[in-house]
Amino acid sequence: MEILSPGYWQEQDLELGTLAPLDEAISSTLWSTPDMLVSQDSQPWTSDETVVAGGTVVLKCQVKDHEDSSLQWSNPAQQTLYFGEKRALRDNRIQLVKSTPHELSISISNVALADEGEYTCSIFTMPVRTAKSLITVLGIPQKPIITGYKSSLQERDTTTLHCQSSGSKPAAQLTWRKGEQELHGEPTRIQEDSNGKTFTVSSSVTFQVTREDDGADITCSVNHESLNGADRSTSQRIEVLSFDCFKKMQADALEIKTLHCEGRGNPVPQKYLWEKEGSVPPLKMTQESALIFPFLNKSDSGTYGCTAISNLGSYKTYYTLNVNDPSPVPSSTSTYHAIIGGIVAFIVFLLLILFIFIGHYLIRHKGTYLTHEAKGSDDAPDADTAIINAEGGQSGGDDKKEYFI
Numbered sequence: 001m002e003i004l005s006p007g008y009w010q011e012q013d014l015e016l017g018t019l020a021p022l023d024e025a026i027s028s029t030l031w032s033t034p035d036m037l038v039s040q041d042s043q044p045w046t047s048d049e050t051v052v053a054g055g056t057v058v059l060k061c062q063v064k065d066h067e068d069s070s071l072q073w074s075n076p077a078q079q080t081l082y083f084g085e086k087r088a089l090r091d092n093r094i095q096l097v098k099s100t101p102h103e104l105s106i107s108i109s110n111v112a113l114a115d116e117g118e119y120t121c122s123i124f125t126m127p128v129r130t131a132k133s134l135i136t137v138l139g140i141p142q143k144p145i146i147t148g149y150k151s152s153l154q155e156r157d158t159t160t161l162h163c164q165s166s167g168s169k170p171a172a173q174l175t176w177r178k179g180e181q182e183l184h185g186e187p188t189r190i191q192e193d194s195n196g197k198t199f200t201v202s203s204s205v206t207f208q209v210t211r212e213d214d215g216a217d218i219t220c221s222v223n224h225e226s227l228n229g230a231d232r233s234t235s236q237r238i239e240v241l242s243f244d245c246f247k248k249m250q251a252d253a254l255e256i257k258t259l260h261c262e263g264r265g266n267p268v269p270q271k272y273l274w275e276k277e278g279s280v281p282p283l284k285m286t287q288e289s290a291l292i293f294p295f296l297n298k299s300d301s302g303t304y305g306c307t308a309i310s311n312l313g314s315y316k317t318y319y320t321l322n323v324n325d326p327s328p329v330p331s332s333t334s335t336y337h338a339i340i341g342g343i344v345a346f347i348v349f350l351l352l353i354l355f356i357f358i359g360h361y362l363i364r365h366k367g368t369y370l371t372h373e374a375k376g377s378d379d380a381p382d383a384d385t386a387i388i389n390a391e392g393g394q395s396g397g398d399d400k401k402e403y404f405i
Contacts, residue, residue, distance in 0.1 A: 023050070028288070028304050031212075035111035038086055041063075042065045042067050042131070043129050043131070044061050044062065044071060044121050045062055045063075045285075045351065046059065046061045047132075048132045048133055048136070049133060049136070050136045050138065051111045051138070052082055052111075052226045053112060053139055055111055056107055056109065057111055058121055059073060059107075059135075060098075060104075060105040061103065061121030062102060062103045063135075065121075069123050069125050070083060070104075070123070071099075071103070071123050071193070072124070073104060074120045075089070075117070075119055076275060076278060076364040077372075082094070082104060082106050084099055093109045093110055094106055094108050104121070111135075111155070113137050115137060115197070116136060116137040117132045117134070118133070118134050118136075119132070119178075121133065138169060138170075138196040138224075138226035139168050140168070141166070141232065142165050143222075144221050144222055145163070145165070146161055146162065146218070147159060147162045147163075148162045149218075149236050153209050153238060154240070155209065156208060156209070158206060158208045158209075159207065159209060160204055162202065163185075163202065163234070165222050166198070168200075168226075171188075171198055171201055172223060173222075173224070174203040174221070175220070176200055178216055178218055179217060183207060184205070185204060188202070189202045191202065201222075209238065209240045210242075211240060214239055214240040214241075214242065215239065216237070217237050217359075218235065218236045219234070220234055220235075221233035221257075225265070228306050241315070243265075257296045258291060259290065259291040259304060259321065259340075261290070261317070261319075263289070263308035264291060265304070267310050269315070270287045270307055271309040272286065272288070273309070274291045275304070275305045276303070276304050277302055289308075291304065296323060298324060300321060300323055301321055301322055301323045302320075303320050304319045304321060305317070305318050309333060324394050
């Protein structure tokens with residue numbers, strides 16, 4: 001940056017009240033008398049400005065009575081930026097917006113934190129009058145970072161997450177939420193950055209997870225005036241391994257029943273083991289996560305344990321099975337039982353039809369069977385003769401023979 005000396009303005013034939021060098025004009029205020037003081041109309045005025053880092057700020061200085069003098073802008077280091085419409089500091093970020101005898105406005109683009117400070121507007125009357133404008137530069141907080149989550153959590157586990165954001169000026173505030181529900185984290189901690197201008201903020205939150213939290217987003221948000229209401233947040237999705245199952249199973253005796261065990265979470269359990277209190281484990285009549293009772297009876301009553309096994313470990317729950325309960329739980333295998341019963345009934349029906357047919361046949365042919373007594377009774381005058389005829393006697397036959405000559 002090149003700073004121009006007061007003699008520069010004399011070389012440019014600029015009018016500084018009496019065409020004297022700038023340093024002489026300033027020194028002349030030392031011998032000014034009250035009679036020579038200008039009116040309040042020659043007092044310039046300006047305003048304080050706030051700008052977000054990287055943005056553009058406009059500095060406006062106005063005066064009602066310029067008394068044939070020009071306005072000048074200087075930075076916090078008292079380096080002249082503009083004198084009237086003449087650029088004094090070679091910084092392309094600083095541009096002239098408007099220059100008239102009553103106003104001098106300049107803009108500073110791509111504002112940095114180093115640009116913050118008090119800027120001076122001067123008018124070289126007798127005496128020289130000034131107005132101050134404080135530029136406040138807001139440091140934009142960085143996107144927050146969440147740490148502390150390592151792997152899937154178990155139901156009813158307690159976990160602590162940490163959130164941090166740097167670069168804010170003034171210091172930002174952090175808030176937590178789970179889905180749309182607000183979480184009450186620790187108060188925001190503030191630490192000054194190494195540049196001495198911005199701050200790093202951090203916060204932690206501790207909560208207990210439930211099965212409903214599986215897949216929930218834990219969000220840390222930064223609240224800061226530089227964001228103008230825009231959302232700047234980071235989310236961490238959590239996974240909760242829970243174990244869900246029936247708490248009690250009831251069944252009727254002699255019906256086919258099953259006990260079901262369902263494990264939820266990530267990863268989903270891949271293996272299930274069943275056992276019964278008082279029996280040698282494991283029970284073998286299983287199909288995936290179900291325990292099957294092909295012939296359920298009263299002795300099957302008792303407490304059953306189901307262990308779900310996943311890559312993260314095992315989780316166990318218990319069931320109480322009560323046979324002959326008046327309110328049975330429907331079984332998924334009752335349809336099979338009904339089919340077997342229908343087939344048996346059909347076979348019994350066919351056998352019954354067959355027996356009826358055979359009996360009818362026998363009764364119908366009973367009258368056509370002739371005994372020996374019946375065979376000899378046709379020509380016998382009495383019973384004794386019939387018996388003799390039936391036994392094959394030939395005497396009767398010979399007596400009946402007739403001979404013709």
